Amino acid sequence: MTDLWQDAMDHAVSAARGAGQVVREALLEDRMVMVKSSSVDLVTQTDQKVEQLIIQSVKEKFPTHRFIGEESVAAGEPCVLSDEPTWIIDPIDGTTNFVHRFPFVAVSIGFSVNKQVEFGVVYSCLEDKMFTARRGRGSFCNGDPLQVSDQKAIKQSIIATEFGSDRDPEVVDKIFSSLRNILCIPVHGIRSAGTAAINMCLVASGCVEAYYEIGMHVWDLAAASLIVSEAGGVLMDVEGGPFDLMSRRVIAANNRTIAERISGEIQAYAPARDDAAAPGADP
Ligand SMILES: O=P([O-])([O-])O[C@@H]1[C@H](O)[C@H](O)[C@@H](O)[C@H](O)[C@H]1O
Ligand SMILES: [Mg+2]
Numbered sequence: 001m002t003d004l005w006q007d008a009m010d011h012a013v014s015a016a017r018g019a020g021q022v023v024r025e026a027l028l029e030d031r032m033v034m035v036k037s038s039s040v041d042l043v044t045q046t047d048q049k050v051e052q053l054i055i056q057s058v059k060e061k062f063p064t065h066r067f068i069g070e071e072s073v074a075a076g077e078p079c080v081l082s083d084e085p086t087w088i089i090d091p092i093d094g095t096t097n098f099v100h101r102f103p104f105v106a107v108s109i110g111f112s113v114n115k116q117v118e119f120g121v122v123y124s125c126l127e128d129k130m131f132t133a134r135r136g137r138g139s140f141c142n143g144d145p146l147q148v149s150d151q152k153a154i155k156q157s158i159i160a161t162e163f164g165s166d167r168d169p170e171v172v173d174k175i176f177s178s179l180r181n182i183l184c185i186p187v188h189g190i191r192s193a194g195t196a197a198i199n200m201c202l203v204a205s206g207c208v209e210a211y212y213e214i215g216m217h218v219w220d221l222a223a224a225s226l227i228v229s230e231a232g233g234v235l236m237d238v239e240g241g242p243f244d245l246m247s248r249r250v251i252a253a254n255n256r257t258i259a260e261r262i263s264g265e266i267q268a269y270a271p272a273r274d275d276a277a278a279p280g281a282d283p
């Protein structure tokens, strides 16, 4: 059976590869760093340039499609997940890594229709790993199928998380309290790649059993969420409910038991939703 979105997915893979080349070249040059919501929420001209390159190339091929792009939203574009075909783009996931040349940086392109992710592409540009998933057809890294870990015991697991860019002491206290609870289960270890998308691809690859975070955005998650679920993993809200792409909260795990155990240890809070400013959105 032909796949309605195969053309779009092929385009996403080649756009991500092209973007990765731009990112690698930019790493050899000086990177001018600017800030967004706070002094630790970084952006560079490369983030903006890569996003525009991807959006322009998609517009030429799919003129009616919509976009949610991290840097376009930062520049004032609305963040609306409608039923229309929508490209959800994080041009550089791991900008802080990019600025410091910490070697994990990804280009993330998700594609949704009817608010459901149809395919996801995460290109880990320094490792040259192309992670892909098509709904119902599995997840792959450079063409090889991915499968989550079969580990059932959280005490024999590695858990990934991030510290994000919110430095409000109350939020930081909650982050540390959750981390302390999980570390003391005890688990084998805690890891942070510095990019939500790569953390989730590590779950899909079976290298870590779970990843959780509060505060990242739909562009960090869209592509990688499908890569996790198509590799056999589960997605959950940090309080145990269903995963919501726009809620800025996620647990991605190899199985439900581990996800639920993590949710029991997290001190949850609710940052402003990605669609908070959208017309008709809940306040
Ligand atoms: O800003 P960016 O580098 O695209 O994305 C960030 C990274 O994924 C980081 O690991 C995560 O902790 C933040 O929540 C994200 O915002
Ligand atoms: Mg990101």
Ligand SMILES: [Mg+2]
Residues within 6 Å of the ligand: 047, 070, 090, 091, 092, 093, 094, 095
């Ligand atoms: Mg980014």
